[in-house]
Amino acid sequence: MLFRSLCLSVVLISSLFIHHGARAEVASGKEIIAVIGTGRMGAAAGPRLAAVGHTVIYGTRDPSSEKMRELLGRSPGAKAVSQRQAVQSADLVLLAIPWFATEEFVASSGPWSGKLIMDMVNASKMGDDGLLEVAVDTSAGELIQSWATGATVVKTFNTVSYHIIADPSIAKGLVTIPLASNDAEAKARVAAVVESIGMEPFDAGPLRFSRALEHMSTLHMVPYLQDRWEDAYEFYFVTGTAPLGATGVRLAK
Numbered sequence: 247m248l249f250r251s252l253c254l255s256v257v258l259i260s261s262l263f264i265h266h267g268a269r270a271e272v273a274s275g276k277e278i279i280a281v282i283g284t285g286r287m288g289a290a291a292g293p294r295l296a297a298v299g300h301t302v303i304y305g306t307r308d309p310s311s312e313k314m315r316e317l318l319g320r321s322p323g324a325k326a327v328s329q330r331q332a333v334q335s336a337d338l339v340l341l342a343i344p345w346f347a348t349e350e351f352v353a354s355s356g357p358w359s360g361k362l363i364m365d366m367v368n369a370s371k372m373g374d375d376g377l378l379e380v381a382v383d384t385s386a387g388e389l390i391q392s393w394a395t396g397a398t399v400v401k402t403f404n405t406v407s408y409h410i411i412a413d414p415s416i417a418k419g420l421v422t423i424p425l426a427s428n429d430a431e432a433k434a435r436v437a438a439v440v441e442s443i444g445m446e447p448f449d450a451g452p453l454r455f456s457r458a459l460e461h462m463s464t465l466h467m468v469p470y471l472q473d474r475w476e477d478a479y480e481f482y483f484v485t486g487t488a489p490l491g492a493t494g495v496r497l498a499k
């Protein structure tokens with residue numbers, strides 16, 4: 247609740263500092279969002295974002311494909327252009343492409359100055375035991391931040407399944423979306439986007455906590471990869487659990 251109120255205040259204050267066109271969008275809570283990649287995640291998020299009034303610009307390798315026509319048909323007001331054109335047409339960029347393609351995409355889609363990257367990419371690979379492991383020493387979030395000069399990265403949506411983004415009611419309850427970023431204003435802006443599609447943002451700390459969030463995504467996939475689909479779960483954080491009213495334990499402060 248506190249994070250929600252903080253987000254609203256920061257978004258309202260930040261709107262004063264954003265150029266005029268984007269300011270109207272932020273003030274109304276509606277954003278212009280480049281959705282890069284139209285696979286499972288992009289094709290789940292794009293229609294939901296468009297349905298709640300955000301302007302969606304798909305960045306895709308083939309804007310005239312049959313797949314793209316179908317996706318546009320269920321994304322009110324959206325259009326499809328190349329990945330670079332999409333980045334250059336929006337200041338919020340939702341990154342929904344595979345890890346192996348990410349460095350090349352960032353290198354070929356700039357300039358990045360002033361862009362806010364909503365990064366859902368997991369830098370993972372298959373381990374010898376058939377389960378995922380993180381493929382880098384740091385995280386996709388931190389590496390993308392280092393490649394995209396002048397941009398601000400917010401790690402988001404990397405711990406949730408694509409089908410839950412498409413239809414959060416499948417989870418039969420609120421789903422938590424942890425956010426990691428070094429920029430509080432950017433994090434609040436992304437939190438508002440997360441809330442707009444019916445999920446609960448949670449401030450997970452600075453961008454280096456992308457490492458923990460990317461490890462969480464490997465954990466999230468265990469039931470699927472062990473063919474225990476009945477055990478598939480989504481993350482929901484129970485908050486308000488500090489020992490403030492507890493007895494018989496030493497308080498943390």
Ligand SMILES: NC(=O)c1ccc[n+]([C@@H]2O[C@H](COP(=O)([O-])OP(=O)(O)OC[C@H]3O[C@@H](n4cnc5c(N)ncnc54)[C@H](OP(=O)(O)O)[C@@H]3O)[C@@H](O)[C@H]2O)c1
Nearest residue numbers: 283284285286287306307342343344347367368404407408
């Ligand atoms: N699936 C999940 O539930 C899930 C959950 C959390 C995080 N993630 C992360 O989200 C990202 C996308 O996952 P996904 O499951 O949506 O993947 P996906 O189904 O494979 O789709 C990725 C999309 O990226 C584009 N793409 C593919 N190869 C590319 C290349 N070489 N260069 C540029 N673009 C390329 C394609 O879109 P176009 O054909 O439009 O170009 C493709 O449809 C991944 O990094 C994944 O780790 C996925």
